[in-house]
Amino acid sequence: MEVELRHLRAFSAVARLRSFSGAARDLSITQPALSRTIAQLEDELSVRLLDRTSRRVDLTDAGAEFLPHAERVLSTFGQALAAARRTVTLRLGFSWLLPDPWAQRAMSGFEAATGTSVTLTRTDDPVRALHQRTVDIAVVRGDASPPQPVRTVHLYDEERIAVCARQFPMADRGRLDWTEVQQWPLVVNTVSGTTGPGSWPADQRPQEIVETANYDEWVETVAAGRGIGIVPEVARRRTPHPALRFVTLTNAPPIPVSLIHLPDGPRTLVRRFLDAAVAAAQA
Known part of the structure; x- marks a missing residue:
């Protein structure tokens, strides 16, 4: 086994919070899965990094020495991701008048969460723009269902x-x-x-x-x-x-307002934008 980023993230979270249960919540994983990940890391390094009792968690001397190195690796990796994302944009298509204030909230929430910018593209035919790969996701209004394989996510209704x-x-x-x-x-x-x-x-x-x-x-x-x-x-x-x-x-x-996208588009960016879009619609 090789040491992976998930091992460093797990160790850093436990060391920072001094709690397996708290670190598991922070990482959105189960406590048994977190314990296995820490055990894998200690086995690979052949050293004990954490002293655990029923009441507390402490760093061993080896753990205290290892922690700043692990956190530097995580920080450097995060900076590399941020630098790469600044060169990427999500292309949002629309036919006319983006709904407000939804559009502004959705775009700012997405950009703040991902470091990726949104480029706006006006198009009379959003479905065609998706198939031509000139947009990644598009705002549409109305009841008409686009043909497969286009996917639709309803946001809210306008008067x-x-x-x-x-x-x-x-x-x-x-x-x-x-x-x-x-x-x-x-x-x-x-x-x-x-x-x-x-x-x-x-x-x-x-x-x-x-x-x-x-x-x-x-x-x-x-x-x-x-x-x-x-x-x-x-x-x-x-x-x-x-x-x-x-x-x-x-x-x-009312007029339904929805987002449409193709299943083989930039999945991670589209999923993150959908999350921001739904949150903005519910705000």
């Missing part, structure tokens, strides 16, 4: 809001009910939009659909008075436009 031109007949209304939308032409972003004809049963859909191919076209088409639009509520705060008026939408189904 919908209606938007129209300031001169549009609906602009002076304080609120609009979901069932009333069919009375007006509906402007739809066919590429990355979250609301379209399929959002209603067939007999309740808007009679007139105005299609656009991206968010900028959608905004300007609504501003030109061609119809009304329906978007996540975040657009009220993030889309300042002098020609637009936002109207509260009642009884509308």
Whole structure:
């Protein structure tokens, strides 16, 4: 057997805490597994490093001499990992308006925990971007399930809001009910939009659909008075436009916000970002 980092981490934790139970909790392993790891290290070195009794744990003379060397090795290894991670980035794709404050919390939490930075990439088709390997993980909105093998992790739901031109007949209304939308032409972003004809049963859909191919076209088409639009509520705060008026939408189904990724992507980075993303969603 050769001495491994896990042996040094185990010994350092016990020496620092003077407790096998405390060190096991700190390392997230069982106490029997920790005891076996320490025993392996002592067997390999042919020296006793720790004196154990039922009440306390002390360093032997050999253990006290070995400890600073072990901790220097662990410190140097940690510095090497940090240096390598600073050269790595996680590429986060999004089609428009990252949800806030979730996005800022998720990215800062991930970067603080990993030392890896997040690069933002806007893409009209996140699924295609994943397959083309131009992003590692992507934010998506809506109910549509991406095709296999893309995996989806639901984060939370956003409320919908209606938007129209300031001169549009609906602009002076304080609120609009979901069932009333069919009375007006509906402007739809066919590429990355979250609301379209399929959002209603067939007999309740808007009679007139105005299609656009991206968010900028959608905004300007609504501003030109061609119809009304329906978007996540975040657009009220993030889309300042002098020609637009936002109207509260009642009884509308929420919009799911999710992350998608491929199972053969950078697994460790993706898993760590998912952890940070879920924590940010629950904050």
